[in-house]
Amino acid sequence: MTEFGFIEHVARLFADADRHGWEAIGDDCTVLPLGDEAIALTTDLLVEGVHFLRDGISARELGRKSLAVNLSDVAAMGLKPRATLLSVALPADVGKEWAHGFAAGYRELAAEYDVALVGGDTTASKNGITISVTAIGRGPLAHVKRRAAARAGDAIFVGGELGASAAGLEDILKGRHDSTFAAAHRNPAPQVFEGEWLGGRAEVHAMMDISDGTASDLLHILRASSCGAEITVEDIPAAKGDVATAVCGGEDYKLLFTVEAAAADELQRDFAERFGRTIHRIGRITESATPVIRWIDRGREIMPSWHGFEHF
Amino acid sequence: MTEFGFIEHVARLFADADRHGWEAIGDDCTVLPLGDEAIALTTDLLVEGVHFLRDGISARELGRKSLAVNLSDVAAMGLKPRATLLSVALPADVGKEWAHGFAAGYRELAAEYDVALVGGDTTASKNGITISVTAIGRGPLAHVKRRAAARAGDAIFVGGELGASAAGLEDILKGRHDSTFAAAHRNPAPQVFEGEWLGGRAEVHAMMDISDGTASDLLHILRASSCGAEITVEDIPAAKGDVATAVCGGEDYKLLFTVEAAAADELQRDFAERFGRTIHRIGRITESATPVIRWIDRGREIMPSWHGFEHF
Numbered sequence: 001m002t003e004f005g006f007i008e009h010v011a012r013l014f015a016d017a018d019r020h021g022w023e024a025i026g027d028d029c030t031v032l033p034l035g036d037e038a039i040a041l042t043t044d045l046l047v048e049g050v051h052f053l054r055d056g057i058s059a060r061e062l063g064r065k066s067l068a069v070n071l072s073d074v075a076a077m078g079l080k081p082r083a084t085l086l087s088v089a090l091p092a093d094v095g096k097e098w099a100h101g102f103a104a105g106y107r108e109l110a111a112e113y114d115v116a117l118v119g120g121d122t123t124a125s126k127n128g129i130t131i132s133v134t135a136i137g138r139g140p141l142a143h144v145k146r147r148a149a150a151r152a153g154d155a156i157f158v159g160g161e162l163g164a165s166a167a168g169l170e171d172i173l174k175g176r177h178d179s180t181f182a183a184a185h186r187n188p189a190p191q192v193f194e195g196e197w198l199g200g201r202a203e204v205h206a207m208m209d210i211s212d213g214t215a216s217d218l219l220h221i222l223r224a225s226s227c228g229a230e231i232t233v234e235d236i237p238a239a240k241g242d243v244a245t246a247v248c249g250g251e252d253y254k255l256l257f258t259v260e261a262a263a264a265d266e267l268q269r270d271f272a273e274r275f276g277r278t279i280h281r282i283g284r285i286t287e288s289a290t291p292v293i294r295w296i297d298r299g300r301e302i303m304p305s306w307h308g309f310e311h312f
Numbered sequence: 313m314t315e316f317g318f319i320e321h322v323a324r325l326f327a328d329a330d331r332h333g334w335e336a337i338g339d340d341c342t343v344l345p346l347g348d349e350a351i352a353l354t355t356d357l358l359v360e361g362v363h364f365l366r367d368g369i370s371a372r373e374l375g376r377k378s379l380a381v382n383l384s385d386v387a388a389m390g391l392k393p394r395a396t397l398l399s400v401a402l403p404a405d406v407g408k409e410w411a412h413g414f415a416a417g418y419r420e421l422a423a424e425y426d427v428a429l430v431g432g433d434t435t436a437s438k439n440g441i442t443i444s445v446t447a448i449g450r451g452p453l454a455h456v457k458r459r460a461a462a463r464a465g466d467a468i469f470v471g472g473e474l475g476a477s478a479a480g481l482e483d484i485l486k487g488r489h490d491s492t493f494a495a496a497h498r499n500p501a502p503q504v505f506e507g508e509w510l511g512g513r514a515e516v517h518a519m520m521d522i523s524d525g526t527a528s529d530l531l532h533i534l535r536a537s538s539c540g541a542e543i544t545v546e547d548i549p550a551a552k553g554d555v556a557t558a559v560c561g562g563e564d565y566k567l568l569f570t571v572e573a574a575a576a577d578e579l580q581r582d583f584a585e586r587f588g589r590t591i592h593r594i595g596r597i598t599e600s601a602t603p604v605i606r607w608i609d610r611g612r613e614i615m616p617s618w619h620g621f622e623h624f
Contacts (some may be wrong), residue, residue, distance in 0.1 A: 006402065006411050006434045013419040014429040018392040020450075024428040029396070030431040041431060043446055045399040049438030082332040085342070087357040087444055090318065099318050106457060107325040117326040118334040119342040119353060122318045125440030126361030132399055134355055134446045137334075 009304050026147060026224060028073040030206050033141050036077060040137035040144070042073035048128035059098045061186040062131075063105025068196035069211070070135035071113060072190035072253040076209035078145040078199020079137035081192060083116040087132040089125035114194045122299035143199035145207035145257065154205055154285040155264035159191045160253035160277070162214060166240035167247020180242065188253045192244050195255055210256050214282075215306040217256055218231040219291055230287025231295040237280040247307050316426065338459060338536060340385040340520050345453050352449035352456070354385035360440035368484050371410040372507035373498040374443075375417025381448035381523070383425060384502035384565040388521035390457040390511020391449035393504060395428040399444040401437035425504045457510035462537035466597040467576035471503045471567035472589070474526060476551035478534055478561020493552065500565045506566055506587060513582075515575035521566050526594075527559040527618040529568055531603055540600025545609040549592040560618050591620055 011025055023031045029040035046066050048054060057065070067084065075079035086106065090099065110117065115135075168185025176182060191209075198204045206221045214236075222229055229248075238246035259267055263280060271279050288295075295302050323337055335343045341352035351377075358378050360366060361394060369377070379396065386393035398418065411483035422429065446530065481496025503521075510516045518533045526548075534541055543559075571579055576593060583591050598606075607614050 005408075006400065006415070007432070009412065010398065010418070010429060010432070012414045012424070013415055017422065018426060019426050019428045019430060022395050022428055025429075025431055028396075032395075037430045039344075041400055041446070041448070043397045043431060043433055045401055045433045045435050045442070045444060047401045047435055047437050050401070050436050082346075083342075085353060085446065086322065087355055088318065089357055089359045089362070089442060091315070097319075100321065103318070103322045103325055105321070110326070110329065114330060116329050116331045116334060117322060117337075118331060118517060118580050119337055119355060120322070123354055123357050123359055124362050125359050125442075125563070127359075130359070130401060130437075130442045132355070132357060132444035134353070134397065136353070202593070235494065243491075292410070292494045 014106040024308050027231060028076040029137060031144055038079065038139060038141040040074055040077050040079050040149070042070055043132065043134040044073070046131040048130065050102045054061050056188045060105035060108070063102040064109040064187055066131045066133050067106050067109045067115070068188050068257070070133045071109075071115065071192050072209045072211070074135050074137035075190055075192045075195025076145070076255060077206055078143045078195060078207060079139040080196045081113060081115050082139045083136045084110070084118040084120045085134040086117060087122065088120075089123050089130040091125045091128060094129060095128050096297055101181045102243060104173060112224040130295060133269060139196070139199065145199060145204060147221045147224035149206055150206035150221050150227055150258040152227055152285055153261050154258035155261050155281050156218070156229060157259060157279045157281050158210065158214065158237065158258050158281045159194055159235045159257075159279055162210065162252050163242065163246035165251040167240040168247050185251065190253050191255045194271075194275060196227045198255065198257060201266055201267060203260040205258045206258065207255060207257035210252045210254050212250050212255060213248045215293065216291055221256070222288075222291030222293070223257065225285070226291070228286040228290065228292050228294065228297055229283055230286055231283035231293045233295050235254045235304065240243070244304070244306060249285030255285065263305050273294065283310065322444045339544040340388040341449060343456055348453055350391065350451060350453040350456050352389050352391050353384055353385055353446060355444065355446040356382050356385070358443040366441070369498045371413030373415040373419070374476045374498055375419075378443045378445050379421045379427070380500050380502045380602060381503050381565065382445045382614045383421075383427065384523070385422040385523045386447050386449035387504045387507025387520055387581055388457070388503055388567060389449060389456045390507060390516070390519060391451040392494050392508045393425060393427050393447050393449045393559060395430045395448045396422070397446040398432040399434065400428060400432075401435050401442040403440060406441060421512070426444065427555055451511065457516060459509060459518050459520055459533045459536035462518035462533050462539055462570040462597045464599040465573050466540060466570035467573050467593050468530070468543070468595045468597060469569050469591045469593050470522065470526065470549065470569060470592055471506055471569075472550045473551040474522065474564050475554065475558035475561045477563040478557050479552040490562065497563065498556035500563060502565050503567045509586060510567065510569060513579060515571045515572040515579055517572065522566050524562050525560045526568060527605065530605055533568070533570065534600075534603030534605070537597070538603070540602065540604050540606065541595055542598055542608055543560035543595035545607050547592065547594045547616065556618060557617070
């Protein structure tokens with residue numbers, strides 16, 4: 001049974017259950033509206049041998065990354081992450097040094113974004129390290145961005161260069177642990193402040209974070225919003241110059257969002273002024289009966305076999 | 313590094329962090345007050361080979377139990393559990409039948425208590441099954457029960473018979489899978505309705521659920537409330553007639569709570585009327601400079617070496 005089949009199966013079993021105010025599954029977080037406010041929750045499981053190899057990442061880096069991927073999910077909703085729960089299963093061969101390194105990395109990134117630790121669980125493990133983080137966001141309900149909010153005509157943006165993490169994983173698997181890309185893979189920078197800022201901009205319609213590559217993640221927005229997309233291949237900000245890696249590589253944790261076309265240039269200017277970096281306009285949302293991406297390379301449609309990242 | 317050392321270490325690292333309104337760690341849930349309301353969160357990790365053996369519990373029972381232990385934590389706060397997040401790491405040798413059985417059990421117990429599934433994560437695993445559940449409670453802030461609220465003179469109650477789960481684990485390890493106790497171990501009944509009802513009673517002071525045995529768990533209340541306890545050994549409702557198993561055995565998931573002495577008899581009557589079962593008065597909270605339990609057996613203090621359950 002594949003992991004995706006299991007998620008869908010469980011969600012179907014709960015299709016008729018009262019959700020007690022919580023919104024349906026389908027965004028980076030689940031949202032509970034409370035008057036004008038929203039609480040958002042997300043959870044991620046990191047498993048040794050699946051999401052990381054113990055000799056491929058330091059304990060400190062893994063502590064940072066475990067938190068980063070969850071903060072990225074909250075940011076993708078347009079909200080500020082405020083608190084987390086951390087659960088860890090530790091095998092007997094994990095010593096105090098590793099555990100303290102992990103905790104230090106987690107604390108370090110939490111301090112950068114002023115995120116509290118408010119609970120969790122720790123247990124022994126017979127089989128490798130498992131980490132479960134639940135992150136909690138809070139903010140104005142009106143700021144919440146959902147995957148279903150893209151509209152035909154919207155400009156499509158990504159929040160930074162793409163493919164650095166995938167290039168880094170390639171380096172690491174070849175034994176090159178010291179490259180800039182390898183560092184980006186081990187130590188991703190979630191766009192926490194950027195997500196919260198974009199949450200406050202009404203011209204931003206749909207938003208999510210890129211964890212499996214744009215070629216795959218953009219489809220989630222297209223399906224949820226019942227539309228299509230045209231991507232201008234030469235506008236994709238490929239970190240390593242290689243477009244396939246940029247759109248198929250996993251774990252970039254950059255924001256992917258759609259913007260009211262008439263307001264796109266101004267948003268781009270305001271973002272650059274606020275953050276000293278640019279966001280990248282890579283295409284537009286189209287009317288389409290099926291959720292497909294058309295790739296336009298210097299004016300001509302190409303048919304690449306680009307698809308998203310799957311964990312090894 | 314023991315699991316307990318890790319929790320304490322991480323909590324210390326966050327001692328100076330802004331908690332953004334969330335209460336300090338130390339209860340069965342962490343609580344966010346929102347005006348007159350409270351949101352409560354708890355999370356538990358269940359690891360194959362540590363918390364369960366795949367041939368010792370059916371998939372359906374494990375689905376129920378994974379949810380039950382978290383609902384019990386919300387009930388112990390005096391609140392109603394409303395929603396959960398479910399994350400599962402599944403190895404390749406887990407087939408569709410197991411996964412569907414697990415999902416069915418989880419759904420079944422969720423239906424009994426009207427609890428929604430609002431998110432989660434599923435991933436592959438190289439090393440056994442890991443389950444992480446986060447449960448969310450909601451209710452009046454005034455109903456929230458904390459471990460630190462016990463007062464000298466309070467009557468100490470437990471919500472049902474103790475030791476059934478431990479006796480069941482013993483049966484299972486001896487190959488007796490069909491005993492009543494074995495069923496209680498595999499399929500614990502969290503006191504969800506009872507916890508919410510007790511939350512509405514102001515004469516209930518401190519409350520928690522018994523997961524590691526009263527001999528161990530009561531110490532959490534005593535430490536948090538800076539007091540001691542006297543337990544009347546002959547009043548302990550031992551499921552198997554054996555007091556040591558009743559107070560040292562794990563995973564009973566019965567409520568443990570303290571009650572204003574003058575109101576204790578009436579509460580006991582009201583509970584019996586409401587639920588058709590009795591709660592058991594087992595002793596009283598005492599003034600004490602150190603958080604110790606005195607065990608009084610037919611009027612005479614005894615000095616047993618009773619301690620809490622540790623997972624194998």
